[in-house]
Amino acid sequence: DTALIRDLIQALPADFQWGSATSAAQIEGAAREDGKGESIWDRFCAQPGRIKDSSNIDVACDHYRRYPEDVALMKWLGLQAYRFSFSWPRVQPLGRGAWNEAGFAFYDRLIDELLAAGIRPHATLYHWDLPQALDDGIGGWLSRDVVPLFADYAAEIARRFGDRLASIATLNEPWCSATLGYETAQFAPGHTSRAEAVQVSHHLLMAHGAAMQAMRAVGPKAQLGIVLNHTPSFPANPESEDDRRAARIDDGTNVRWYMDPVFRGQYPADIIEYLGADAPKIQPGDLALIQQPLDFLGVNFYTRSLLNGQNGQQSMVTPPAELGLTDMGWEIYPQALTQHLLRITREYTPPPIVITENGMANADSVVDGRVNDEARIAYLRGHLSAVAQAVALGADVRGYFYWSLLDNFEWNSGYLKRFGLFHVDYATQQRLAKDSAHWYRGVIEQFKTR
Ligand code: PNW
Numbered sequence: 217d218t219a220l221i222r223d224l225i226q227a228l229p230a231d232f233q234w235g236s237a238t239s240a241a242q243i244e245g246a247a248r249e250d251g252k253g254e255s256i257w258d259r260f261c262a263q264p265g266r267i268k269d270s271s272n273i274d275v276a277c278d279h280y281r282r283y284p285e286d287v288a289l290m291k292w293l294g295l296q297a298y299r300f301s302f303s304w305p306r307v308q309p310l311g312r313g314a315w316n317e318a319g320f321a322f323y324d325r326l327i328d329e330l331l332a333a334g335i336r337p338h339a340t341l342y343h344w345d346l347p348q349a350l351d352d353g354i355g356g357w358l359s360r361d362v363v364p365l366f367a368d369y370a371a372e373i374a375r376r377f378g379d380r381l382a383s384i385a386t387l388n389e390p391w392c393s394a395t396l397g398y399e400t401a402q403f404a405p406g407h408t409s410r411a412e413a414v415q416v417s418h419h420l421l422m423a424h425g426a427a428m429q430a431m432r433a434v435g436p437k438a439q440l441g442i443v444l445n446h447t448p449s450f451p452a453n454p455e456s457e458d459d460r461r462a463a464r465i466d467d468g469t470n471v472r473w474y475m476d477p478v479f480r481g482q483y484p485a486d487i488i489e490y491l492g493a494d495a496p497k498i499q500p501g502d503l504a505l506i507q508q509p510l511d512f513l514g515v516n517f518y519t520r521s522l523l524n525g526q527n528g529q530q531s532m533v534t535p536p537a538e539l540g541l542t543d544m545g546w547e548i549y550p551q552a553l554t555q556h557l558l559r560i561t562r563e564y565t566p567p568p569i570v571i572t573e574n575g576m577a578n579a580d581s582v583v584d585g586r587v588n589d590e591a592r593i594a595y596l597r598g599h600l601s602a603v604a605q606a607v608a609l610g611a612d613v614r615g616y617f618y619w620s621l622l623d624n625f626e627w628n629s630g631y632l633k634r635f636g637l638f639h640v641d642y643a644t645q646q647r648l649a650k651d652s653a654h655w656y657r658g659v660i661e662q663f664k665t666r
Pocket of ligand 1: 239242388389392445447516573619626627635
């Protein structure tokens with residue numbers, strides 16, 4: 217470990233930021249308190265069969281009340297940066313019109329607490345909790361009308377908090393919002409139409425562009441950008457032309473579908489062709505709106521996918537278990553992170569990159585007052601090395617945020633999957649540092665005293 221950490225520290229820039237990440241819907245709770253409006257995830261949880269453990273987010277980690285304790289945990293870890301998200305319906309219950317001052321006051325207290333602890337706050341505007349009123353009223357992300365509303369919300373956050381935040385990301389993982397929300401029905405609002413998902417992805421990207429413009433007009437000190445999830449696609453059998461084609465399409469729908477419009481102002485032609493009648497309806501000016509200059513690119517990386525291309529279809533192949541799988545069934549494959557960071561650097565010349573999420577679910581339990589999560593330490597070690605290697609080879613990576621600070625509401629998996637550095641006992645809300653938290657704390661400490 218000491219040798220590995222010494223090497224890491226040499227490869228990373230001196231101002232590299234060590235952090236951890238969460239999101240509003242997954243930790244805050246207080247779903248109906250102090251004037252918060254309903255979100256599409258509040259509604260989704262209330263529908264039978266949507267969430268594996270039939271749970272909801274009424275309480276979650278009770279972070280809305282326990283944030284001082286949670287910031288104290290971050291301080292103990294030595295975090296230099298913390299990534300959280302604003303709940304849009306908490307600050308604007310109907311998604312348009314009146315602002316909720318009590319909601320803003322919560323984020324004001326949280327940011328003050330972080331700054332007092334010497335931790336830089338990094339915010340995300342949209343981590344999937346759309347105001348339900350917008351879904352009811354205009355069809356949510358299916359409507360172009362959500363674009364200017366999102367820009368108004370972004371500008372308001374930039375006006376109120378933009379000088380105290382280190383960064384503001386518009387969207388978290390629009391691929392998840394669009395595909396998992398509108399095509400596979402795993403996420404809210406639970407639709408099952410590819411054409412809808414594609415149109416939603418276009419509106420999300422437009423909302424990103426409009427929010428960037430609106431925030432630039434305010435001129436906050438915060439760096440502005442977007443967070444994309446990248447799951448590099450590999451052919452299950454590299455010798456098979458079908459599998460290689462399947463991997464290209466998977467890469468096109470996941471990575472290039474978002475990177476190309478954001479950085480080049482165009483959708484990938486092969487995917488437009490592949491989508492056929494489901495291709496998005498684009499109006500003049502849409503792509504120019506989407507392509508805004510960014511201060512940073514957030515990359516969330518968890519795993520890779522293996523693709524099988526038989527019968528002209530592409531399907532995901534379950535990786536062989538001996539490669540090591542997380543509790544989500546996701547393959548542990550850190551070298552894909554190095555390759556991917558180098559590839560996007562080469563193909564897109566992006567602004568500085570931040571790893572805004574990376575982490576694993578593990579079947580953690582407390583035994584004699586301790587959580588022995590060796591597997592998570594190994595995962596962290598592998599992925600931090602992968603980042604350091606990419607940096608050594610020329611990728612401009614400025615920070616790393618472990619997902620997640622706390623065990624929390626893992627969307628359609630409910631509370632069954634534990635990603636945290638801190639174990640949460642949901643019956644008592646007691647937090648306990650896992651072995652990985654102690655390990656991560658040691659890495660940060662060594663980095664600071666290098
Ligand atoms: C991310 N996929 O979600 C989210 O940003 C977090 O809120 C979430 O808790 C974390 O990763 C762990 O899941 C993803 O299917 C969900 O490829 C699904 C996928 C990717 C990311």
